[in-house]
């Protein structure tokens with residue numbers, strides 16, 4: 021048509037912004053170039069692989085030990101047979117660290133899935149409906165948030181008795197208001213945007229606007245939070261285990277409890293605090309690094 | 325009959341205080357009693373400085389914000405009486421082009437799906453037919469047909485605005501409200517987009533309400549221009565009339581800021597400076613709303629009597645008590661406001 025022809029030459033003069041592909045592809049491309057993201061992802065990959073492949077990787081049983089070499093004043097440190105030495109029960113420390121990844125991953129994934137799902141559901145209802153639905157849900161979330169997270173988790177875990185399940189429930193419950201508020205705030209922000217107004221002016225139905233436009237565009241901060249929440253879950257799980265609220269079976273290796281167990285022996289066997297501490301640190305670091313990089317990649321305002 | 329008739333339109337945004345017991349403590353009177361008519365096939369240019377209520381007026385016309393009072397008649401139908409569903413159906417005929425083309429496009433939608441969505445929504449076309457229409461529209465606004473699979477962030481500002489225009493055209497509307505359609509674009513691209521709007525108007529017989537914060541943009545494309553100040557229309561006239569003989573002090577001041585191409589005239593003429601900021605629309609000045617900044621302000625009437633919009637020449641209306649005396653040169657601007 022005439023308009024097209026007269027303008028097409030001029031159009032060539034306008035430069036196009038960025039490389040092709042959807043926003044998600046773009047974010048992914050940016051992540052791959054970001055060393056922080058790569059290191060974070062590598063740490064996470066290592067953590068997940070160790071957890072899943074624990075039976076193949078662990079050189080010894082994590083639950084059975086040989087007490088014959090252990091005395092109050094001497095716990096054998098790293099050697100060629102036991103790379104990280106033995107623990108107070110004469111168990112191979114490396115094998116326990118490797119198996120400990122399983123508990124951390126399990127707690128992290130399960131509690132996050134539960135907490136984030138429920139939280140996002142509530143957040144989406146609040147952000148999608150607004151009005152009194154929003155008021156009721158958000159006041160409830162405020163109440164939950166008013167109690168400090170770890171304290172709340174301790175109460176839940178204490179109430180349900182020490183077990184992995186109560187740790188997961190506790191951490192999940194703590195995550196609910198975090199995700200609910202985040203998704204709601206993000207949705208409210210998107211609802212004010214021009215493209216929602218544009219959709220309304222085109223006669224797109226309210227429900228379709230919320231589900232088709234607002235919700236998908238509100239997920240970026242939730243994904244970032246999900247990554248960071250995994251890190252928090254690992255710390256919380258360690259914290260609860262440290263306080264004796266972890267798994268009911270003390271022989272099941274958990275990084276947090278491994279720290280507790282060595283408390284009195286810090287002078288004789290400092291390595292026993294060092295290794296589980298490093299394991300917690302590295303896995304948490306992985307999720308935090310990736311989370312930060314994700315935040316940068318997904319937020320167009322932080323880009324370049 | 326005009327395609328669009330607005331009478332006594334008010335849009336007040338309540339100001340609420342208190343967290344639990346919310347109570348209304350006032351209102352932002354973004355639009356405070358505006359009349360306007362837009363004839364079929366013509367362009368009405370709405371100008372006024374930022375914050376004077378232009379966007380709110382444009383959105384109220386499309387009922388994207390609910391009017392507080394007044395009526396909007398579109399093609400003989402009182403828009404404010406329609407149910408939500410009736411309104412949704414009427415939306416096919418009135419569309420909007422936004423100020424910021426990027427934020428008006430869903431970043432997760434590719435261009436084709438942006439253009440197909442309205443067609444599907446109104447059951448106009450689906451599947452291959454809708455995609456064909458999308459390609460046609462791209463052609464109409466001067467974008468390559470291959471743009472369909474690309475995302476908004478991949479385009480330049482001017483191209484994005486073309487996508488926004490194409491979207492506004494999908495349903496063959498009668499009226500398009502264009503809210504500062506070029507003010508977010510590079511100056512070099514503005515003319516292209518304005519030209520495109522003009523050509524589309526000719527081709528499809530569109531009616532435009534074009535909003536701008538400066539007079540230069542709307543000058544050529546508008547048959548009629550309305551000047552807004554703080555929620556009110558202060559002057560309205562055919563475009564050429566308004567440029568040749570602006571009558572309201574606010575318009576005179578705005579006009580004196582528009583550069584004149586002829587350097588001799590440019591050198592000789594006086595510029596009238598507007599001092600101070602736009603007063604708060606939550607608490608507009610008494611009498612004439614412009615009196616706090618008006619270089620022609622008089623000791624009587626201005627601060628205690630609100631001027632109504634009155635006809636001073638055929639088709640030319642002004643809301644100023646002293647318009648005639650100012651036009652005749654009997655009242656001069658305060659010397660402090662004049663720069664030569």
Ligand SMILES: Nc1ncnc2c1ncn2[C@@H]1O[C@H](COP(=O)(O)OP(=O)(O)O)[C@@H](O)[C@H]1O
Nearest residue numbers: 337352354373374375376377378379380381605
């Ligand atoms: N949703 C809203 N709630 C409260 N105040 C608003 C809202 N939208 C606009 N306003 C206020 O109304 C006035 C007019 O705004 P607007 O219509 O955007 O002006 P313009 O488009 O001419 O710059 C401004 O003072 C603005 O702050």
Ligand code: SF4
Nearest residue numbers: 612615618626644645
């Ligand atoms: S009425 Fe008075 S204050 Fe208002 S525009 Fe006219 S001269 Fe200025």
Ligand SMILES: [Mg+2]
Nearest residue numbers: 378379380504
């Ligand atoms: Mg505006």
